[in-house]
Amino acid sequence: xxxxxxxxxxxxxxxxxxxxxxxxxxxxxxxxxxxxxxxxxxxxxxxxxxxxxxxxxxxxxxxxxxxxxxxxxxxxxxxxxxxxxxxxxxxxxxxxxxxxxxxxxxxxxxxxxxxxxxxxxxxxxxxxxxxxxxxxxxxxxxxxxxxxxxxxxxxxxxxxxxxxxxxxxxxxxxxxxxxxxxxxxxxxxxxxxxxxxxxxxxxxxx
Amino acid sequence: xxxxxxxxxxxxxxxxxxxxxxxxxxxxxxxxxxxxxxxxxxxxxxxxxxxxxxxxxxxxxxxxxxxxxxxxxxxxxxxxxxxxxxxxxxxxxxxxxxxxxxxxxxxxxxxxxxxxxxxxxxxxxxxxxxxxxxxxxxxxxxxxxxxxxxxxxxxxxxxxxxxxxxxxxxxxxxxxx
Numbered sequence: 001x002x003x004x005x006x007x008x009x010x011x012x013x014x015x016x017x018x019x020x021x022x023x024x025x026x027x028x029x030x031x032x033x034x035x036x037x038x039x040x041x042x043x044x045x046x047x048x049x050x051x052x053x054x055x056x057x058x059x060x061x062x063x064x065x066x067x068x069x070x071x072x073x074x075x076x077x078x079x080x081x082x083x084x085x086x087x088x089x090x091x092x093x094x095x096x097x098x099x100x101x102x103x104x105x106x107x108x109x110x111x112x113x114x115x116x117x118x119x120x121x122x123x124x125x126x127x128x129x130x131x132x133x134x135x136x137x138x139x140x141x142x143x144x145x146x147x148x149x150x151x152x153x154x155x156x157x158x159x160x161x162x163x164x165x166x167x168x169x170x171x172x173x174x175x176x177x178x179x180x181x182x183x184x185x186x187x188x189x190x191x192x193x194x195x196x197x198x199x200x201x202x203x204x205x206x
Numbered sequence: 207x208x209x210x211x212x213x214x215x216x217x218x219x220x221x222x223x224x225x226x227x228x229x230x231x232x233x234x235x236x237x238x239x240x241x242x243x244x245x246x247x248x249x250x251x252x253x254x255x256x257x258x259x260x261x262x263x264x265x266x267x268x269x270x271x272x273x274x275x276x277x278x279x280x281x282x283x284x285x286x287x288x289x290x291x292x293x294x295x296x297x298x299x300x301x302x303x304x305x306x307x308x309x310x311x312x313x314x315x316x317x318x319x320x321x322x323x324x325x326x327x328x329x330x331x332x333x334x335x336x337x338x339x340x341x342x343x344x345x346x347x348x349x350x351x352x353x354x355x356x357x358x359x360x361x362x363x364x365x366x367x368x369x370x371x372x373x374x375x376x377x378x379x380x381x382x383x
Contacts, residue, residue, distance in 0.1 A: 049255070050214035059231040060344060062358050067302060142302035147358055149232025150342025153215055153255070154301045157235050157313045161256055164265060 006167075011044050013200050014169055017128060018042030022171035022184045024127035025080075025120040029173075029180070032116070033093045037180055040172040046165050052156055055170055056081040056183040059149035063087075064105065066117030067142045067155050070125055073134035074192035078121045079155055081148065082182040087113055089179040099179065105145055114143045124184060132199035152185075159189065167193065208348070213238070216268035218252045220280045221349065228347045233297035235314035237270070237321050237337070239277060240294040242351040242368040243286035249347050250286075252277040256313060257320030270320035278328075292368040294334040294353045294375075295321060296345040303340075314338065334366035334375040 006014075019042055030037045047055075056063060064087035070076045082090065088102045091109045094116065095102075102109055118141045129136045144151045156166070169186040188196055213219045213230045221228055228251040230238040239252040252273045259269035266272040278288050298318035318337045325332055336343065336355050344356040351369035356362040366375045 049216055053215060053232065060356075144301035144303070146234070146301050146342040147232040147344070150234035150299070150301055152234075153232065153236055154234035154299075154314075154342075156215070157255055160268070162260055162264075 006046065010197055010202060013197055013202055014044045014167075015042045016200070017131070017196065018044065018169040018171045018184070018186060020131050021124040021127045021169075021186060022173065025123040025184060026173050028119055028123045029116070032119070033090075033180075035093065035175055035180070037173055037175050040174070042169055042171040044167075044169050046167050048165055049153075049156060049160060052166050052168065053149040053152040055152060055168065055185060057083055057148050060147050062146065063148040063151055064110075064113050064117075064143070064145045065148075065151040065155070066114065066121055067144070067158075068118075068121045068125070069139040069158065070136050071139070072136040074128075074132070074136060074188060074195045076186065076188040076192050077155065077159060078124055078138070078187075079152075079185040080117050080120050080124075080182060081151065081185065082113075082180075084145070086179060086181045087145075090116065093179075110143060110145065113145075114141060117141055117143065120184075124186065128186075128196075132196055134195055134199055159187065163190065210346075213251045213253045215253050216255050216265045216273075218250065218267040218273060218277050218280055220248060220250045220284055222246075222248050222284055224349050226349060229344070230297075231344050232342050233345060234299060234301050234342045235297070235317060237295055237297040237317050238343075238345040239274065239321060240296065240345065240347040240353050240368070241277060241281060241286075241291050242347070243281060243290045244292070244351060244369045245290050246281075246285040246287070247349065248281050248284045248286045249349060249351070250277050250281045251345075251347055254317060254321055257316045270317060270324050274321065274324035274328075288328065288330060291330065292351070293325060293330060293332045294336075294347075294366050294368060295332060296336050296343055296353070296355055296365065298337040299339050299341055299343065301340060301342060332374075333368060336365050
């Protein structure tokens with residue numbers, strides 16, 4: 001069993017990772033939509049499985065989620081989740097419809113979300129890569145529209161085999177009146193933490 | 207008056223109070239193993255996350271090969287007998303659709319096979335399954351042995367009553383993309 005203990009300075013550095021990653025992604029989104037997007041202070045923590053599945057809103061609420069696996073110098077996982085209603089608003093904005101037009105994500109809507117999710121997760125990953133100077137490659141994105149807990153548990157199953165706790169960096173974004181509510185979730189694999197923190201100038205061995 | 211007992215990921219919970227409803231919210235690729243001993247009036251649920259443990263110090267409820275024995279053991283402690291226990295399996299979906307192959311997220315199918323194998327090996331009585339497909343599920347098991355399933359965008363329905371000697375109920379394993 002692996003248990004992680006982090007010092008405050010390391011948590012601060014990871015908060016900064018979340019800031020820069022999500023900041024870049026958010027800028028891409030704001031440019032794409034020509035709308036203002038706000039970002040909250042990233043939450044960094046080492047959490048258990050059941051806390052992980054409730055990171056992005058109510059367990060049974062429906063969300064759209066994009067997942068990418070990051071390979072290279074610092075393997076990890078990036079996910080972007082949006083509540084269903086916010087995903088519909090996003091499709092409205094992308095397709096130039098008045099707000100409230102799209103009420104269901106059909107194939108076209110899902111493909112639009114997939115494209116945007118891909119751009120967002122890639123900008124997040126590029127920002128990380130530039131910030132740390134580490135080589136990172138991401139897998140093609142995968143999309144799921146379902147209960148939030150189902151999406152997050154399916155993601156967790158990709159890396160939870162030996163870990164009991166998960167280091168997560170969560171950055172929430174939002175636009176006008178909740179229309180762009182979304183959550184960036186970055187999970188560096190335990191072996192990547194040293195590389196990331198060292199690249200940021202922190203001497204450490206975790 | 208019902209009393210929901212949440213069965214989180216990697217947890218095994220047992221119930222023997224009349225109003226208790228074992229509940230696993232938002233099963234994705236995970237499997238909710240529902241169990242009832244109608245004679246001892248004991249229900250149990252395991253929320254299995256992965257097929258096979260790597261050994262060593264770990265949460266037993268997380269894996270099919272350790273979670274199924276743990277569920278049996280906990281139920282037997284409360285007077286159940288494995289030969290009397292009736293099981294229903296729910297979950298094991300593949301939620302994500304991909305551009306290209308990605309084997310990291312196909313764990314649903316492997317979970318189904320692993321749980322089925324653990325139960326078959328012990329000649330245990332599986333009377334109903336709602337597994338596979340692409341949608342997440344919430345599952346409820348009350349003390350009467352009624353297993354109810356909820357899927358996003360669909361009405362909640364009764365999969366089976368584990369206390370009744372009805373036909374085996376298997377919802378066909380939907381094609382996994």
